[in-house]
Amino acid sequence: MFYRETGQYKTTYSADQALFPIAQDRYVIYAVLFGTFVVVPMVANEYWINAILLPFLIYSLAALGLNILTGYCGQVSLGTGGFMAVGAFSVYKLMVAFPELGFITLVLISGLITAAVGTFFGLPSLRIKGFYLAVATLASQFFLVWLFNKVGWFVNYNATGMITSPPMTIFGVLITGPSAPPAAKYLLCASIVAISALAAKNLARGRLGRNWMAIRDMDIAAELIGVRPLRAKLSAFAVSSFFIGMAGALYFAVWLGSAEPTEAFDINQSFLVLFMIIIGGLGSVLGSFLGAAFLVLLPILLKNILVDGFGTNIALAAHIEIMTIGVLIIAFLIIEPHGLARLWRIAKEKLRLWPFPY
Amino acid sequence: MTINGASSEILLKVEDVSLAFGGIKALDSVSFDTRKGEILAIIGPNGAGKSSMLNVINGFYHPQQGTITYKGQTRKQMRPYQAASQGIARTFQNIALFKGMSTLDNIMTGRNLKMKTNLFWQALYIGPARAEELKNREAVEKIIDFLDIQAIRQKAVGKLPYGLQKRVELGRALAAEPDLLLLDEPMAGMNSEEKEDMSRFIIDVNMEYGTTIILIEHDMSVVMDISDRVVVLDYGRHIADGEPHEIRANKEVIDAYLGVSHE
Structure with a gap:
């Protein structure tokens, strides 16, 4: 009734190729953007921003990056944690060495550095596929974390092996460090994530995105059409690592404030982000956000219900939380293997006919 | 003869x-x-x-x-x-379409070598990248008309009947103007x-x-x-x-x- 494309005629190809060709979708996006950038900063308190919104945004960005590689290009990677560490340590070194460049530039440069590292570790993908590639990327995860632990230069020879983000400002507002206002941190992350999502969406609908999907769906046919596997796969690794690197930079500099490689960027991060895109939906920008929301919000929700609602003790609650999430993931994979994004699409298909499914 | x-x-x-x-x-x-x-x-x-x-x-x-x-x-x-x-373009004995993509995207992929813009323009989707997409879309639409597959333009090819898949595959090969x-x-x-x-x-x-x-x-x-x-x-x-x-x-x-x- 409210959601239908009847009567929305498109007379140009550019209208048909618009990001959101259906008017109702556009209204939803405008509403979401308005909510994100105007309503939330006004109403959200410090707990909401630090415990929920920042991790959600940062993991969304990492999931977006991994989704480009795994969802669009079909290359499974377990190196996400390691690549986030590259982003974090790059931004740390840059913040210490070149604070005058400004935080956003530094985050972008860390993204580029991670893209270079990711491209290097993507080289095996030219020879190996599937699970074997996953194992090869696992090597990058362990190697990178080991490297940051081992080489003192990365932590500026800090005896504890920790890195702590120095305070930096944008337009005179503090955005890193404990005394930075949460709303400023939130707006910075939200802006970067929104622009990244737009770029990912654009890449996915253009030539590069089609080449990635062609490699994913039928690499031999793609090659015979003139898609060069080398270029397609490495560009996916580069773009993916760029987003993951920026996520790592924000994760360390804006959200955590200080980090230690073994704990902050261990293999569990790689799995977490991989689960996000599997649950959210492979090959879908929206899916990256839904998956991140699911895995960031659900533990908090469960903890609040169990500890605050039922008075369960914290250790027990933590175990129940792990079990519940495990069960939900399995249930999810059985009921809807294509993830939350597919559920959303089915809902939209149903909505087009509702309430008169003739 | x-x-x-x-x-x-x-x-x-x-x-x-x-x-x-x-x-x-x-x-x-x-x-x-x-x-x-x-x-x-x-x-x-x-x-x-x-x-x-x-x-x-x-x-x-x-x-x-x-x-x-x-x-x-x-x-x-x-x-x-x-x-x-x-x-040189080809079709395959066992259909080798990109199953997760729409008919339109499959045929557009066939024009991959006709497209030149780099990653940055594509990420922004303005200027040359946009113009190039539209120009190639027009060429693809001609093939879609030629093969009479307008109705399945936006459908995922994996779900199409066999005969139509063969036709889409021909379209993808033709898109390269071989x-x-x-x-x-x-x-x-x-x-x-x-x-x-x-x-x-x-x-x-x-x-x-x-x-x-x-x-x-x-x-x-x-x-x-x-x-x-x-x-x-x-x-x-x-x-x-x-x-x-x-x-x-x-x-x-x-x-x-x-x-x-x-x-």
């Missing part, structure tokens, strides 16, 4: 090509040529090396021996990218109506765009009707070559298909 006035200019010449997988000889010094603008059929019993021949032409297999002369350039072997960028089109059993598994449609498309492509076509097909009535010349392979060897009526009367060909009596 040619349907379309193929010229005598030779577009592709395969000379003495041999291809072996271990001890199995898939192709045994095969030679033939293809004239510009003709429809050439390659026929032969199962395992005769027909698909291997196409794979050699577009660079997916590399022959151990022999040369391939395409557009006047002689090579020991083609490379897939080289073949694609020089205007000079040489390789069709590997374009009519396999089709009913007679679909076969007639497909035959019509093949003849139209040949006549309207002047595309040279090499096709593998098992349906002899189709082969005899639409091809200008026929090459016959058997056990990797080239056993006959000529116009359809000559092939029909060729004793060796009849033997290969029906078997030789050992009286």
Whole structure:
């Protein structure tokens, strides 16, 4: 009734190729953007921003990056944690060495550095596929974390092996460090994530995105059409690592404030982000956000219900939380293997006919 | 007798090509040529090396021996990218579409080599990247009209019926505006109506765009009707070559298909 494309005629190809060709979708996006950038900063308190919104945004960005590689290009990677560490340590070194460049530039440069590292570790993908590639990327995860632990230069020879983000400002507002206002941190992350999502969406609908999907769906046919596997796969690794690197930079500099490689960027991060895109939906920008929301919000929700609602003790609650999430993931994979994004699409298909499914 | 006035200019010449997988000889010094603008059929019993021949032409297999002369350039072997960028396109025996993508995206992917903008413009989707998308979309729409598949433009190809998938695959190959089109059993598994449609498309492509076509097909009535010349392979060897009526009367060909009596 409210959601239908009847009567929305498109007379140009550019209208048909618009990001959101259906008017109702556009209204939803405008509403979401308005909510994100105007309503939330006004109403959200410090707990909401630090415990929920920042991790959600940062993991969304990492999931977006991994989704480009795994969802669009079909290359499974377990190196996400390691690549986030590259982003974090790059931004740390840059913040210490070149604070005058400004935080956003530094985050972008860390993204580029991670893209270079990711491209290097993507080289095996030219020879190996599937699970074997996953194992090869696992090597990058362990190697990178080991490297940051081992080489003192990365932590500026800090005896504890920790890195702590120095305070930096944008337009005179503090955005890193404990005394930075949460709303400023939130707006910075939200802006970067929104622009990244737009770029990912654009890449996915253009030539590069089609080449990635062609490699994913039928690499031999793609090659015979003139898609060069080398270029397609490495560009996916580069773009993916760029987003993951920026996520790592924000994760360390804006959200955590200080980090230690073994704990902050261990293999569990790689799995977490991989689960996000599997649950959210492979090959879908929206899916990256839904998956991140699911895995960031659900533990908090469960903890609040169990500890605050039922008075369960914290250790027990933590175990129940792990079990519940495990069960939900399995249930999810059985009921809807294509993830939350597919559920959303089915809902939209149903909505087009509702309430008169003739 | 040619349907379309193929010229005598030779577009592709395969000379003495041999291809072996271990001890199995898939192709045994095969030679033939293809004239510009003709429809050439390659026929032969199962395992005769027909698909291997196409794979050699577009660079997916590399022959151990022999040369391939395409557009006047002689090579020991083609490379897939080289073949694609020089205007060789193909379809596959078992449909090799990109199943997760829409019909439109599949055909757009076929135009990949016509598009040049870099990653940064594409990420912004403005200026040259946008203009290029729209220009190529227009070319793709012409192919969609030609193949009469407007209704399935936005559908995921994995869910389409078999006959339509074959048609989309032809569209994807046509999108590259090829000079040489390789069709590997374009009519396999089709009913007679679909076969007639497909035959019509093949003849139209040949006549309207002047595309040279090499096709593998098992349906002899189709082969005899639409091809200008026929090459016959058997056990990797080239056993006959000529116009359809000559092939029909060729004793060796009849033997290969029906078997030789050992009286």
